[in-house]
Amino acid sequence: MSFxxxxxxxxxxxxxxxxxxxxxSVEKGEFLSLLGPSGCGKTTTLQMIAGFTVPTEGRIIIDxxxxxxxxxxxxxxxxxxxxxxxxxxxxxxxxxxxxxxMRKVPKKEARQRVAEVLxxxxxxxxxxxxxxxxxxxxxxxxxxARALVIKPNVLLLDEPLSNLDAKLREDMQIELREIQRTxxxxxxxxxxxxxxxxxxxxxxxxxxxGRLVQIDDPLNAYEFPQSTFVSxxxxxxxxxxxxxxxxxxxxxxxxxxxxxxxxxxxxPSVDGPVHLSIRPEKLHFADISKARITARIQTRVFLGNxxxxxxxxxxxxxxxxxxxxxxxVKGENEEVGLTWNPGEIRIVQGDR
Amino acid sequence: xxxxxxxxxxxxxxxxxxxxxLYIALLGTPMIMTFVLSFHAxxxxxxxxxxxxxxxxxxxxxxxxxxEIFLRTFGLALIxxxxxxxxxAPEAYVLSRMKNPWRSIFLVVILGPLLISVIVRTLGWAxxxxxxxxxxxxxxxxxxxxxxxxLMFTFSGMVIALVHVLVPFMVISVWAxxxxxxxxxxxxxxxxxxxxxxVLRRIVFPQVMPGILSGSMIVFALTASAFATPAIxxxxxxxxxxxxxxxxxxxxxxxxxxxxxxxxxxxxxxLIIFSYNRLIERKYAQVFG
Numbered sequence: 001m002s003f004x005x006x007x008x009x010x011x012x013x014x015x016x017x018x019x020x021x022x023x024x025s026v027e028k029g030e031f032l033s034l035l036g037p038s039g040c041g042k043t044t045t046l047q048m049i050a051g052f053t054v055p056t057e058g059r060i061i062i063d064x065x066x067x068x069x070x071x072x073x074x075x076x077x078x079x080x081x082x083x084x085x086x087x088x089x090x091x092x093x094x095x096x097x098x099x100x101x102m103r104k105v106p107k108k109e110a111r112q113r114v115a116e117v118l119x120x121x122x123x124x125x126x127x128x129x130x131x132x133x134x135x136x137x138x139x140x141x142x143x144x145a146r147a148l149v150i151k152p153n154v155l156l157l158d159e160p161l162s163n164l165d166a167k168l169r170e171d172m173q174i175e176l177r178e179i180q181r182t183x184x185x186x187x188x189x190x191x192x193x194x195x196x197x198x199x200x201x202x203x204x205x206x207x208x209x210g211r212l213v214q215i216d217d218p219l220n221a222y223e224f225p226q227s228t229f230v231s232x233x234x235x236x237x238x239x240x241x242x243x244x245x246x247x248x249x250x251x252x253x254x255x256x257x258x259x260x261x262x263x264x265x266x267x268p269s270v271d272g273p274v275h276l277s278i279r280p281e282k283l284h285f286a287d288i289s290k291a292r293i294t295a296r297i298q299t300r301v302f303l304g305n306x307x308x309x310x311x312x313x314x315x316x317x318x319x320x321x322x323x324x325x326x327x328x329v330k331g332e333n334e335e336v337g338l339t340w341n342p343g344e345i346r347i348v349q350g351d352r
Numbered sequence: 353x354x355x356x357x358x359x360x361x362x363x364x365x366x367x368x369x370x371x372x373x374l375y376i377a378l379l380g381t382p383m384i385m386t387f388v389l390s391f392h393a394x395x396x397x398x399x400x401x402x403x404x405x406x407x408x409x410x411x412x413x414x415x416x417x418x419x420e421i422f423l424r425t426f427g428l429a430l431i432x433x434x435x436x437x438x439x440x441a442p443e444a445y446v447l448s449r450m451k452n453p454w455r456s457i458f459l460v461v462i463l464g465p466l467l468i469s470v471i472v473r474t475l476g477w478a479x480x481x482x483x484x485x486x487x488x489x490x491x492x493x494x495x496x497x498x499x500x501x502x503l504m505f506t507f508s509g510m511v512i513a514l515v516h517v518l519v520p521f522m523v524i525s526v527w528a529x530x531x532x533x534x535x536x537x538x539x540x541x542x543x544x545x546x547x548x549x550x551v552l553r554r555i556v557f558p559q560v561m562p563g564i565l566s567g568s569m570i571v572f573a574l575t576a577s578a579f580a581t582p583a584i585x586x587x588x589x590x591x592x593x594x595x596x597x598x599x600x601x602x603x604x605x606x607x608x609x610x611x612x613x614x615x616x617x618x619x620x621x622x623l624i625i626f627s628y629n630r631l632i633e634r635k636y637a638q639v640f641g
Binding site for chain 2: 051074
């Protein structure tokens with residue numbers, strides 16, 4: 001029995017459809033990410049769940065109760081906003097206790113719960129500070145504590161980490177995930193950052209132009225993207241477009257540029273161009289004699305723990321990434337051979 | 353090196369010199385002269401007598417006639433300020449929630465009074481609220497008031513006319529505070545279970561408080577030193593400090609006494625504004641700084 005249901009959710013602004021027929025079920029305690037570029041409708045979806053935006057069609061059901069018509073202050077959700085939206089005229093403790101005061105929780109119990117949640121986010125010593133006296137990361141934790149203290153049935157996170165610097169963001173991803181696991185609060189994260197979605201969620205719902213295009217666990221979404229959009233948006237990839245020239249024994253031969261690629265046939269009906277995707281880390285250098293195709297290294301970029309190569313090949317330009325293992329590395333303008341496991345080439349849907 | 357150092361120090365002074373000279377010549381000089389004048393004596397036959405004494409100050413500070421005028425002036429300033437807060441703060445909030453083009457249109461409507469000459473505007477009020485004015489005639493025909501009733505030459509009349517022109521200052525200053533408000537805090541408040549009214553009272557209002565306080569400072573100072581509106585609507589019967597100083601200068605020709613009144617008004621105004629400002633800064637430095 002799933003805990004949060006979005007049933008045929010639609011939001012239209014005049015002629016513009018912000019969200020199109022959204023159906024999602026989230027299990028109790030699950031961490032789901034809504035991932036997509038800006039303008040894909042993920043924030044609108046969150047706003048509808050929160051109750052700040054009224055859906056044009058569809059229902060929102062939380063814990064068996066239809067909340068579609070319910071005002072935001074009666075939904076009992078915890079929300080962490082992108083700007084944190086802390087109350088600047090209140091101290092940390094006053095910010096956190098606000099939700100409990102609204103619920104008329106007895107003073108003594110409220111203070112106890114505030115102390116507990118501040119300990120959970122490691123802010124015990126900061127309870128008497130004002131928000132402007134805190135760092136970005138600390139404000140983020142206050143926002144989280146304020147949302148968690150009311151023991152929300154669903155926690156909504158609206159790009160919560162986008163205002164933090166890269167290092168802090170990684171730390172907070174891990175910490176946020178741990179807190180979420182400890183409390184087992186059903187959580188929905190809205191983000192445009194694919195690495196954040198991959199690192200934190202149980203499942204990722206990828207959205208594009210108001211549609212839900214794929215919903216999957218992070219590994220599956222990354223390894224088996226269903227469309228060029230998903231493969232492009234989740235990590236780096238090589239997208240190739242070709243024509244089917246042969247199909248037999250569970251294999252397909254696809255002509256791409258001046259080369260023919262051998263691909264495992266995953267059984268789609270093919271009508272028109274075939275779209276392929278292979279991740280840059282699944283390509284490997286090989287001796288030219290043993291290689292599937294030959295390539296010329298156009299540029300080499302050193303990125304610390306790995307190298308990134310742009311290659312000129314008969315099938316077009318390819319991206320290859322290689323771990324910095326300390327071995328000798330090929331240089332620019334070198335002729336190289338390329339190989340890969342044919343099972344790693346995915347057949348995907350082209351963009352509409 | 354010394355030359356280079358001098359180069360760094362001098363230009364800012366040189367560049368601000370023209371404005372400074374203008375400021376000293378046109379504002380500083382008359383004020384100092386007024387200040388000096390206030391210590392001179394006056395005789396109805398001989399005119400202004402050079403010298404130095406506090407007799408004018410003693411005259412103003414000991415005479416209940418002047419006490420009443422000062423009390424009326426600051427009472428007027430207080431009432432106008434309170435009404436401007438009550439009208440202006442909600443007005444600014446409503447305005448900030450409007451969508452364009454309505455927002456722009458209503459902003460112009462609100463700022464409208466500032467675009468009209470103070471004399472024209474006040475005479476307009478006189479036409480409206482005089483004994484033969486539209487307001488009186490209408491109310492009379494409805495049988496709500498007796499014939500001859502008017503707001504001209506009344507305290508209420510002055511309050512209405514002053515609120516009309518000073519509300520824009522309150523709206524602008526609360527508006528500026530609202531612009532700094534993160535729109536998400538209202539949503540945050542609601543998501544935590546607060547009703548719309550509680551959000552306004554506990555989250556929005558305290559955050560625009562600095563705007564309300566600075567707006568009331570402007571309105572208070574401008575009312576306390578207002579001249580044209582009290583002169584036309586209040587007339588001789590309801591003198592305020594500014595009109596009294598004017599009368600001393602131009603009717604009684606007792607310039608030293610007029611100067612004394614003007615100086616006392618300035619001192620009182622500065623004292624009130626200054627202590628009010630200190631109060632605000634102490635209260636809000638920690639939160640908003």
